[in-house]
Amino acid sequence: MTPLFTSYITFNLLIFVSLLSITNHSHARQHPKTSDSLVLGLTNTRTTIKLPKQSSSTLNLKLTSSPSSPTLDMMEPLTEVRDGYLISLNLGSPPQIIQVYMDTGSDLTWVPCGNLSFNCINCDDYPNNTPMSKFSPFQSSSCVRDSCVSNLCINVHSSDNPYDPCNIAGCSLTTLIKGTCSRPCPSFVYMYGEGVVSGTLTRDTLRVHGSSVTREVTNFGFGCVGSTYREPIGIAGFGKGSLSLPSQLGFQEMGFSHCFLAFKFANNPNVSSPLVLGDLAISSNDQNQLQFTPMLKNPMYPNYYYIGLEGLSLGIGSGSLIQVPTILRDFDSSGNGGMLIDSGTTYTHLPKPFYSLLLSELESAIKHPRATEVEERTGFDLCYRVPCTNNVTNGVTIMDVDDHLLPSITFHFMNNVSLVLPQGNNFYAMGAPRNSSVVKCLLFQSMDDDEGYGPAGVFGSFQQQNVEVVYDMKMGRIGFQTMDCASSSAFQQLHKL
Numbered sequence: 001m002t003p004l005f006t007s008y009i010t011f012n013l014l015i016f017v018s019l020l021s022i023t024n025h026s027h028a029r030q031h032p033k034t035s036d037s038l039v040l041g042l043t044n045t046r047t048t049i050k051l052p053k054q055s056s057s058t059l060n061l062k063l064t065s066s067p068s069s070p071t072l073d074m075m076e077p078l079t080e081v082r083d084g085y086l087i088s089l090n091l092g093s094p095p096q097i098i099q100v101y102m103d104t105g106s107d108l109t110w111v112p113c114g115n116l117s118f119n120c121i122n123c124d125d126y127p128n129n130t131p132m133s134k135f136s137p138f139q140s141s142s143c144v145r146d147s148c149v150s151n152l153c154i155n156v157h158s159s160d161n162p163y164d165p166c167n168i169a170g171c172s173l174t175t176l177i178k179g180t181c182s183r184p185c186p187s188f189v190y191m192y193g194e195g196v197v198s199g200t201l202t203r204d205t206l207r208v209h210g211s212s213v214t215r216e217v218t219n220f221g222f223g224c225v226g227s228t229y230r231e232p233i234g235i236a237g238f239g240k241g242s243l244s245l246p247s248q249l250g251f252q253e254m255g256f257s258h259c260f261l262a263f264k265f266a267n268n269p270n271v272s273s274p275l276v277l278g279d280l281a282i283s284s285n286d287q288n289q290l291q292f293t294p295m296l297k298n299p300m301y302p303n304y305y306y307i308g309l310e311g312l313s314l315g316i317g318s319g320s321l322i323q324v325p326t327i328l329r330d331f332d333s334s335g336n337g338g339m340l341i342d343s344g345t346t347y348t349h350l351p352k353p354f355y356s357l358l359l360s361e362l363e364s365a366i367k368h369p370r371a372t373e374v375e376e377r378t379g380f381d382l383c384y385r386v387p388c389t390n391n392v393t394n395g396v397t398i399m400d401v402d403d404h405l406l407p408s409i410t411f412h413f414m415n416n417v418s419l420v421l422p423q424g425n426n427f428y429a430m431g432a433p434r435n436s437s438v439v440k441c442l443l444f445q446s447m448d449d450d451e452g453y454g455p456a457g458v459f460g461s462f463q464q465q466n467v468e469v470v471y472d473m474k475m476g477r478i479g480f481q482t483m484d485c486a487s488s489s490a491f492q493q494l495h496k497l
Contacts, residue, residue: 041077042274300335
C-alpha cells in the first residue's frame with residue numbers, strides 16, 4: 001500500500017484494458033471481559049522491507065455512510081504481510097477462508113475471485129505471482145450477484161449520477177426511481193495509484209469467529225474481483241462508508257482499535273496483532289492513558305479518517321518544535337489537505353517542503369556517518385552507520401544497537417496530543433551488523449510532487465507499530481498510546497502455544 005490518495009472513478013472494461021496497455025512500459029491495555037466479544041488476530045508474514053521504488057497503493061473509495069445497529073464486540077487477529085496487515089474472512093457456504101489487507105483508507109471489501117482463474121497482471125513482487133487466497137463463487141451455494149435495487153450498487157460506482165450505470169444496464173428510469181430494477185449491478189473498475197481492479201458487486205454469507213462468539217452476516221456485500229493490475233491480495237475496507245467491513249458487521253457507530261506488532265514478529269506465526277471492534281475498543285480501565293485528537297471532518301471525503309498535525313519535535317524534552325504548514329490540519333474548498341491516518345500506507349508521508357525541513361533538522365542532529373550508497377540502492381533519504389555494542393548472553397556474543405543513538409521523533413496533533421514514536425518506528429536496520437556498525441534508514445517519505453489533490457500527509461502503518469490506535473466513532477476522535485503490542489496480544493490470548 002502506498003500513500004497515493006486517489007478518488008475512485010468508475011470505468012468500463014474497455015478503458016481498463018487501455019490503461020493496462022499504457023502502464024506496461026509499554027503495557028497491555030486491560031480490556032474488560034464480555035461474553036459477546038470476538039477476539040481475533042492479524043498474523044505476521046513480512047519477508048522483506050518495503051522499498052520506496054516498489055510501492056503499490058492504497059484503495060480510496062468515496063462512499064456514503066449508513067447507520068447500523070451494533071449488537072456485540074469483536075476482536076480480530078491481524079497478520080502483517082510485506083507492507084500491511086492481513087485479516088481472514090470466512091465467505092460463502094461452505095465457508096472459504098480468504099486473507100485480505102485490513103485498510104482504514106478505503107471502504108470496499110474485495111477478494112480475488114474466480115471459478116477458473118484469477119488474472120493478476122504485473123504481480124512479480126508476490127510469491128509465485130498468484131494471490132494468497134481466492135474465492136470461488138461456484139463453490140458457494142449462497143453466493144449471488146448484487147442488483148441495481150441495492151444501495152451498495154450505487155455506492156460501489158460512486159458516480160455523480162448513481163442511476164447512470166444501471167440505466168446503461170437496461171433499467172428504466174421509472175424502476176430506478178422506485179428502486180425496483182432487479183437487473184444485476186454493473187461491473188465496476190477502480191483505478192488507484194499503480195493498481196487497477198475489475199469485478200462485480202456480490203453478496204454472500206460472512207462469518208467472523210471469536211473466542212466465544214461467531215458473528216454472521218448473511219447478505220454481506222463485497223467486490224468479486226477477477227482481474228487486477230499489481231493487486232493480488234484483496235482488501236477489507238475499514239472506512240466510514242456503508243460498504244466497509246465494520247459498517248456491515250454493525251460496529252461503525254461504535255469504533256475499533258488496533259495494535260500493530262513490530263517488524264521482529266513478522267515471520268512468527270505464533271503471535272498476532274489484536275484488532276478490536278465495538279464498545280470494547282473504546283472502553284477500558286485505563287482511558288486516562290490515551291490521548292485523543294479530533295477526527296477532522298472533510299466535507300468532500302467524509303469516509304476517510306483525518307487528523308490534524310501541528311508540529312514535530314526531535315529529542316525528548318528539550319527538542320524544539322518544527323512548525324508544520326497549516327494544510328496538514330486544514331482543508332481547501334475541494335477537500336484537499338489534512339493528514340490521513342491509513343493502515344494501508346506503509347510509511348508516513350509529509351508534504352515535500354516540510355519533509356525537506358525535517359531531513360535538514362535530522363542531519364543537523366545526527367553525527368554518525370552517512371551511508372549514501374544504501375540511500376541510492378534503497379531509495380530512502382537518510383541512512384546512517386550506527387555503532388553496535390557487544391553483549392554476551394549465555395556465552396554467546398551478539399551485536400546490539402542502541403536506538404537512543406538516533407533522535408526520537410514526536411508528533412504533535414491537535415488537542416495537545418504528543419505522541420513520541422517508539423524508537424523502532426523511525427529508523428530501521430537495512431541488514432545485519434558489519435564492522436561493529438549497522439546501517440539504519442529513516443522510514444519516512446515525501447508526498448509526490450505531482451499530487452495536487454487529496455491529503456497533505458499520511459500517517460502510515462510503520463509509524464503505528466507498538467502504538468494502540470483507537471477510532472472512537474461515538475465521540476469523533478482518534479486516541480493514541482504507546483504500548484507493547486506483543487504483551488497486548490498475549491493478554492487477549494492471541495498467542496499460540
